Amino acid sequence: MIHKLIKISIFSQHYSTLFSLVVVLLIAGCLNAQNERPWHKHGYKSLEEGDFYGAAYYFSKALENDSSNLEVLWSLAESYRLNGDYDKALGAYHALLERDRESTYVLSSFYVGEMNQYLSRYQKAIEFFNLFEEQPRANETGKLKISAQRRKSCEYALMNRHTTDSLSIKNAGYGINSFDAEYGPVFIEDSTMFITSARYDSNTTKLIKEKEFQFKTILYSIDFRSEPFSIRQEQVSIEPLSYVSSVSNPDSRNEYYITICKSNVCGIFRISRIEDGWSEPEDLGAFFNNADFNTLHPSVGRIGAKEYLFFASDRKERNGMDIWYSEIKTDGQLTRPRSAGSSINSIEDEVTPFYDSENERLYFSSKWHEGFGGYDVFFVEGSPGNFGQPINAGRPLNSSVNDLYFSHNPSVSMGSIVSNRTGGYALKGENCCNDVYLIEYPDSVKIEMDTVPDLAIEQSDDLVKKLDGLKMLPLSLYFANNLPNPGSLSSTTSANFADLTREYYKSQEEYLGHNRETGWVDVFFNKEVQFGVEALHQLCDSLLIYLSKGYVFHLGIKGYTSPLGNTSYNEKLAQRRIASIENFIRNWNSGKLGNFLDSGKLNVVPTPYGEFFSEGKINDQWEERTKSIYSYDAAKSRKVEIVWVSQINPDYKGPVLVLENDAFDLGGPEIGSIVELKIPIANVGDSTLAIDGITSSHPGFHMVEPITVKPGESLNVTVQFIVSEYADIQVFGIVLHNNSSIENVPVFLKLKKEP
Secondary structure, X not given: OEEEXXXXXXXXXXXXXXXXXXXXXXXXXXXXXXXXXXXXXXXXXXXXXXOHHHHHHHHHHHHHHOOOOHHHHHHHHHHXXXXXXXXXXXXXXXXXXXXXXXXXXXXXXHHHHHHHHHOOOHHHHHHHHHHHHOOOOHHHHOOHHHHHHHHHHHHHHHHHOOOEOOOEEEEOOEOOEOOOEEEEEEEEEOOEEEEEEEEEOOOOOOOOOOOOOOEEEEEEEEEOOOOOOEEEXXXXXXXXXXXXXXXXXXXXXXXXXXXXXXXXXXXXXEEOEEOOEEOOOEEOOOOOOEOOEOEEEEEEEEEXXXXXXXXXXXXXXXXXXXXXXXXXXXXXXXXXXXXXXXXXXXXXOEEEEEEEOOOOEEEEEEOOOOXXXXXXXXXXXXXXXXXXXXXXXXXXXXXXXXXXXXXXXXHHOEEEEEEOOOOOOOOOOOOOOOEEEEEXXXXXXXXXXXXXXXXXXXXXXXXXXXXXXXXXXXXXXXXXXXXXXXXXXXXXOOOOHHHHHHHHHOOHHHHXXXXXXXXXXXXXXXXXXXXXXXXXXXXXXXXXXXXXXXXXEEEXXXXXXXXXXXXXXXXXXXXXXXXXXXXXXXXXXXXXXHHHHHHOOEEEEEEEEEOOOOOOOOOOOOOOHHHHOOOHHHHHHOEEEEEEEEEEOOOOOOOOEEEOXXXXXXXXXXXOOEEEEEEEEEEOOOOOEEEEEEEXXXXXXXXXXXXXXXXXXXXXXXXXXXXXXXXOEEEEEEEEEEOOOOOEEEEEEEEEOOO
């Protein structure tokens, strides 16, 4: 049996967990290098480079040639797991477990348990952790203690999954987040946050023949004082192919501590703000920069009159990543680092510390202590040398996957966290990449899941800003499977969303029958569905106030479906769902908004996405209804969203851009071909609209020529791009830059390879 030991720095290319550590993959092989087929070679090469998405593609192709090859099946499962594609990883490990009659791949049952844990299937996870621990060779894997601790975590999660704190956690949105990975958010001042983003040059799989490093990390500062907030790229002087993260600074000096990684080793440096940017990074010496270990995630905390630098490191004194600290003397010198202690540090990794000086709590993330799955956020009370026992920070701060980089700013009652939880911006797997999430605390929360805010407003206020400030957009409104008008090929309906929702509520018991192991059904129906209905009533009430005073509104409403059914049917279904929302608005409060719809003062701008975003992510098999109809992901995909509201004040004379469609399915164009796309737009304002440029997350895009659109006219924006390598199903975006009240308008494109 041949084994390959592959070291992968998570800081290198994928950022699944976003800190430097060594992942050991034992790939059992019975083929020597000379006899491996090309798909195998490409798969191993991708694993070595940290391109787990590409590795999964190559190993799946290899399995098509030889479905009995257990080595390839193991490698495929590992690739899915490391890419955050937990559902597919579960299927691959499960298949391996059933086929591996000789029990060669002992860890299969452990990872089946772990994938179930990540998917919140805690009872199933416990069963497979038990199965793993009963195997005679389990002790040889080094996972026996970890498996036992995972079982305890699943038991903890089952007892506490319905307990949530009154926090509001929202994805920070596109702009702060991208389709790659963001990490290291920290509030430096009352209104400024630093984040680091790992941006690929394209959203395509990294090709084997490419020799240059394809991604770069960029440090951004975000000023929340502006409306909307402004983002600026910070220029820090570092060597090529190295990257910066985790900025932190003491209150008393103009000094910032940063992580800089190069050659797969990370260390902590100190920099200062200067007139034209940043000073050269200052090396802090062998305790903090050493080729033998990683030192990263700096966070400064004040405890009484002293300041401390907390950080994570895998130095030789202990195994794995642990939390350490060093006192910052008044002259800026750092004392010899000390471990935060055995109550915090474990046989697994503890990372991303943050010290809350106001409450004297040290926060950190760990896989070891009892939690909900992946890395959870914990805190300990006390101070260095006198820390208590870890306490799980609870839900909704923690999820069943990775939750890292917790920090908060008490002066603005706001915090942040990084997570790969479901619902983020991801193109290469639902949980592949980390996004920044913003946290609002109870004294500042304006919207809770089951409480609709009061939108009572004066004429001088701006409703759009009010909605944004209350985090009411996008407003999600959920539908039962295949409703309204199941089987119809019509794009219209007389159904009213209010009636559809009442019927939807009656199906809760049916959903519970398919989801005994999870507690999402009650939360989904009685909070998310209920909130949407109540918020829609409140929005209509507010629109009536403004419309009665001469304002004009456009509502951007998007319709979605699960991937059940064919594409054409799903597009019609999405149109009917949008129409049911328009019927609700028209008939609301005995028809008080109907005249405004008829007169053009209130306008619905529909975009029927259908299965545009759900295809390839959600089960589409009728015979597997527990997954395709009654699962949480399927229920969340059947919705309409009021995504944007455009308000034209009575005295506004500027242009107003309206997209007739903002989602385009381009099919499966050949690589190297040139695709031309025409995006129809309309100007419903009173002055000339100018489209002066585009940006895109995909390389090779350009606008053929800038255009101007006169009031009342409709024209096409013509965009061309050269098709490069893309995934089987891939969605990416472009942004239209214009001079209207909404300066940056996104458009989504989908490519899908032919089977």
